[in-house]
Amino acid sequence: MHLDAAAADRTFREEVQDFLDDHLTPELRQAGRRTMGICSPHEASQAWQKILYAKGWAAPSWPVEHGGTGWTPMQRHIFGTELNLADAPMLAPMGLDMVGPAIMGHGSAEQKDFYLPRILAAEDSWCQGYSEPGSGSDLASLQCRADKEGDDYIINGSKIWTTHAQYGTRMFCLVRTSRVGKQQEGISFILLEMETPGITVEPIITLAGNHEVNQVFFDNVRVPQANLVGGENQGWTVAKYLLEFERGGRAWGAKLRGALAELRRLAAARGLDRGTFGQRLAALAVNIQAVEYTEQRVIAELEATGRIGPASSLLKISAGTTLQAISELSVEAIGHYAAPYQPQAREWGSNVEPVGSADELVVMARYLDLRARSIAGGSNEVQRNIMAKLVLGM
Ligand SMILES: Cc1cc2nc3c(=O)[nH]c(=O)nc-3n(C[C@H](O)[C@H](O)[C@H](O)COP(=O)(O)OP(=O)(O)OC[C@H]3O[C@@H](n4cnc5c(N)ncnc54)[C@H](O)[C@@H]3O)c2cc1C
Secondary structure, X not given: OOOOOOHHHHHHHHHHHHHHHHHOOHHHHXXXXXXXXXXXXXXXXXXXXXXXXXXXXXXXXXXXXXXXXXXXXXXXXXXXXXXHHOOOOOOOHHHXXXXXXXXXXXXXXHHHHHHHHHHHOOXXXXXEEOOEOOEOOOHHHOOOEEEXXXXXXXXXXXXXXXOOOOOOOEEEEEEEOOOOOXXXXXXXXXXXXXXXXXXXXXXXXXXXXXXXXXXXXXXXXXXXXXXEEOOOOOHHHHHHHHHHHHHHOOOHHHHHHHHHHHHHHHHHHOXXXXXXXXXXXXXXXXXXHHHHHHHHHHHHHHHHHOOOOOHHHHHHHHHHHHHHHHHHHHHHHHHHXXXXXXXXXXXXXXXXXXXXXXXXXXXXXXXXXXXXXXXXXXXXXXXXXXXXXXHOOO
């Protein structure tokens, strides 16, 4: 398979490159380079999504009827690659890649009409309320409860590891609405506004010194029953559908290519692009090609069936471990410049003079942050269990 061949695709690539030259400002490119974890700096990511939205390019993977571009898989691949190579900020996945597809698949007509245009236009910032202090891999054991009162639910409990909850205006949340029967049969999927009285967000600072995740507390939080997606006690089906998009719905190959291009720049500046180090770079390039082929398979499956399917678990592991390997080699490449701890200097827009070059500034923080990639979105061990069962039939 040649991923990069046809003339029409070359024309499309030039169109994307011209757009990026015109619209991706140096500040936005800096935000892309300052991305350490799952998300780019929030304000930059929202600003960039609004620019893409104005062009009609915010959600290439969405159906045209909901504001997608109608591009071929190859065009989407080219678009994602060029964005990464140009250091564009990553768009927050919680709206576009997660709750958006879930609403398309399971929401009512009213919910689609209200939420989808807002997600596309970056009018809201979404966060994901799945995990709880006692429920991560064993998500079905979740305890955050929603009790009926009139037309509302009253929510009490807590969610943890909630990415960017500090910016969230809305959350999609799994709550327990029944304790009868199997655990999975008592879970509902509900949408709520983060400004609702009774919600508190407490920061969790990561090993890298970043504020990316949070714990969220619910104390008698009143949410209309009309905000359920997929019906009461039907949340497990919606949650699983969404997780396939979380694990498989992103342009992983493009992200990896961008990360490898950055590593190659670091290596070339130190004469490390040959010899043993060069061989390790080549091995990563081969891994990335394998991830891209898997991604093409997943896209083909999505187009044929409307589902990403369990191969999303394979993609999540292979892309995540490759990204981690790139970050490990990046730390090796910059040697002792990985050592200084400089969280202020690496803030987006900071004018604190860094120790070392701007390229080196985020390498160690990114390495540390990417350790969490084996766990976020469902741990690698649990993804292997899913593949053993659903792909290999074991
Ligand atoms: C950076 C980051 C961002 C996150 N963002 C969000 C978010 O926005 N919203 C959200 O809801 N959650 C989020 N999470 C939570 C994430 O989904 C959970 O951490 C993950 O599902 C694992 O759950 P846990 O942390 O409770 O670990 P546990 O489930 O306690 O697992 C601990 C270890 O035991 C292993 N293990 C558990 N069960 C099995 C099994 N059956 N077989 C083999 N091994 C097993 C796991 O692989 C893991 O190594 C985030 C996590 C991280 C690290």
